[in-house]
Amino acid sequence: MKYTCFLRVMTVYTVRLYYILVLLIFFCPALAFAQQKQTKDPNLAQRVDSLITIMQNSNSTEEKTEIARQVYNLSKSISYDKGLMEGKLTLISGLNGLGKQSQTLKLIDSEMYEAIHLGIPSYIIKLLTLKASCYAELGFYEESRTALSQATSYAQKLKDNNAYHYALGDIFAFMASNIEAANGNPDSALLYLKNSSQHYARLTIKPKNNINLYGILNRIGMTYFDKEQYDSAKKYLPNIYLVREDYRKNNKIEVLITYLTDARLKYITKSYQKSLIAYQSALDLSIALKASDFQKAIYKDLSQVYDKLDDQKNNVFFMEKYAKITDSLNLAGKKEMRQPLEGIIKDKNNAASAGRNLYISIIAALTILIVCSVFFYRYRKRDVRLRRISVPQEARYETPSGQKENTLNELVDLARKNSPILYDRFNELDPEFCKRLLVIAPSLLITELELCIYIRLNFDTKEIARYARSSVKAVQARKYRLRKKLDIPTKEDLTNWIINF
Numbered sequence: 408m409k410y411t412c413f414l415r416v417m418t419v420y421t422v423r424l425y426y427i428l429v430l431l432i433f434f435c436p437a438l439a440f441a442q443q444k445q446t447k448d449p450n451l452a453q454r455v456d457s458l459i460t461i462m463q464n465s466n467s468t469e470e471k472t473e474i475a476r477q478v479y480n481l482s483k484s485i486s487y488d489k490g491l492m493e494g495k496l497t498l499i500s501g502l503n504g505l506g507k508q509s510q511t512l513k514l515i516d517s518e519m520y521e522a523i524h525l526g527i528p529s530y531i532i533k534l535l536t537l538k539a540s541c542y543a544e545l546g547f548y549e550e551s552r553t554a555l556s557q558a559t560s561y562a563q564k565l566k567d568n569n570a571y572h573y574a575l576g577d578i579f580a581f582m583a584s585n586i587e588a589a590n591g592n593p594d595s596a597l598l599y600l601k602n603s604s605q606h607y608a609r610l611t612i613k614p615k616n617n618i619n620l621y622g623i624l625n626r627i628g629m630t631y632f633d634k635e636q637y638d639s640a641k642k643y644l645p646n647i648y649l650v651r652e653d654y655r656k657n658n659k660i661e662v663l664i665t666y667l668t669d670a671r672l673k674y675i676t677k678s679y680q681k682s683l684i685a686y687q688s689a690l691d692l693s694i695a696l697k698a699s700d701f702q703k704a705i706y707k708d709l710s711q712v713y714d715k716l717d718d719q720k721n722n723v724f725f726m727e728k729y730a731k732i733t734d735s736l737n738l739a740g741k742k743e744m745r746q747p748l749e750g751i752i753k754d755k756n757n758a759a760s761a762g763r764n765l766y767i768s769i770i771a772a773l774t775i776l777i778v779c780s781v782f783f784y785r786y787r788k789r790d791v792r793l794r795r796i797s798v799p800q801e802a803r804y805e806t807p808s809g810q811k812e813n814t815l816n817e818l819v820d821l822a823r824k825n826s827p828i829l830y831d832r833f834n835e836l837d838p839e840f841c842k843r844l845l846v847i848a849p850s851l852l853i854t855e856l857e858l859c860i861y862i863r864l865n866f867d868t869k870e871i872a873r874y875a876r877s878s879v880k881a882v883q884a885r886k887y888r889l890r891k892k893l894d895i896p897t898k899e900d901l902t903n904w905i906i907n908f
Contacts, residue, residue, distance in 0.1 A: 455481050455490040462497060472501040492530050499537055508541040515541070528564040532574050535561070539581060547853040548589045553827045555582055572606040573619075579603035580623055593634055600627045618654060621646045625668060637675045644668050663692045663701055670708065679715050686712065703732045815864075822864055823874050833860050843908070848892040855889050858882075862905045 455478055462474040475497035482490025495518060503511040515538050522530045535558035542551035555578050562574040583599035586592065600623055607620035628643030647661075647668045655661040670685035686709050693701040706729035713721040814836055821829040830853065834841055840863065841856050861871045872882045886901055895904050 451481060451485050452487050452490070455485075455487055459490065459493050462493070471497055475501065488525070488527075492527070496530075496533050496537070499534075503537060503541055503544070508544055511541050512538065528561045529570060529574070531561045532558045532565075532578075536577065536581065539585075543581075543585055543588060546589075548585050549854050549857075550827070550830075551585050552582065555585075569610050569612070572609045576603045576606035576610075576619060576623070579606065580619075580626075583626075587630075593630055597627060597630055600630065614649075615651055618650050621649045622664075625664065628668075629671075632671050632675075641672065641675050644672055659692065659696055660698070663689060663696065663698060666692060667701065667705065670705075674708070674712060674715075677715075679712050682712055683709070699732065699736055703729060703736065706732060818860075819864055822861055822866065825874050825876060829860065830857055840908070844893070847894075851889075851892060855885070855892070858885055858889060859905055862886075862902055863908075865902075865906065867902075 458474055458478050458481070462471055462478060475494045478490050479494030479498065481487075482494055495514075499511055499514050499518070502514065515534050519531070519534055522534055535554045539551040539554035539558070542548070542554060558578050559575065562571060562578065565571040565574060579599045580603040583596040583603065586596040586599065604620060604623045604627065607617060607623060610617055610620070624643050624646035628640045628646065631637075631640035631643060645668070647655075647665055650661065655665060666685055666689035670682050670689055673679075673682035673685055686705055690702065690705045690709070692698075693705060706725050710722050710725040710729060713719075713725065818829070818833060818836070821832060830841075841859070844856065844859060845851060858871070861875070866874070868879055868882050868886070871877070872879045875882070890897075890901055893904075895901060
């Protein structure tokens, strides 16, 4: 009896101590934060604003990163939200530029919660745009498009007219870039570029400062040139000359675009010798800047110019250069993507492992609690104790099959809804499947991995077409490409191969 009373007293004190700890955990940081808020220095805030302006105008990645650290540290010392956000965004962007997409995605996800809590749409849009950039760098264009679609919905919440049109102009331009990078339909890319230009055209700023508008119009001209629609290209290309001269001269990429525009306009007017001179200037600068994508386009164009001049030797020479740099860029892209992909897969496996460990910890804690409860009351209700032991044991053997059925139903439901989280949810439950597929065919795209998931869930071609909002022929074509990449013999059934994989 004395032992029971002692336990009750200890339980009361433990509960009180628990509440005191909770209060300390929640209120001490709040008090510290409030104290920091009170010490905000307006002079330091102005200094941060000046650093942000310098950082945004800098053309050097190293300089931007260094200034971003200063902005972040100063802003943190005075609890200046604007500086904290700008500093974080630039640092995250720099990390993405170094090819560390898996780390960048982690940082973005951790920042997203705070951004939503703060309720600042512009900050959320920038984070989602960075997320889209990471996915695009990894070749996950569908995920990139999903992130951009989310950013579009947040753009609707922007109250400032210019901020709204800037955001949508940037998002639509990014969507066009994704289509181009994925070798998609040029007409779809043109549609997004024109939507982008319409938003930039609605900005209430001086025309000479509307650099984004003229840049996008020039890109539309470049796309028409690639499609060999030279009349339309001739209409849009000259817009680059409307960009402020001081900006064009101080930005080497803009100088390169100007050279390329000159060369293409001269090609359209059949001034092939003058076009060659302009192309050579563009090529020299692209090599100096290590702008491989521009070099690729210039080699192809030079081959066409020499073909018009009946110089077959140079025509073949530059066509070989074009083929070589194309192969080199594809190979480099695969190498750059592999390490971040392995990092992402490893992170997901670690997360799954952590989830399992948490589940085991909870079960262990509950087991200890049950055992303790039984120990406390063993002398009063022996029969009740026996029932409490037996019921959890029965439940423990019945749970897995029920969980398995619920999990399968959840995945099928996500597939029918064409949910963007199907891929992540499936990998949480079966992390090895996609990982083993990527070992066999590292060039598999996310859309092809999703097709494998649909097939593994036993969806037939018609069902996949219906739920993925596609045509039966398109799904059949995707299955054919998938068979080729996975090197599955023609005699072997694709569905059986994937289900038994």
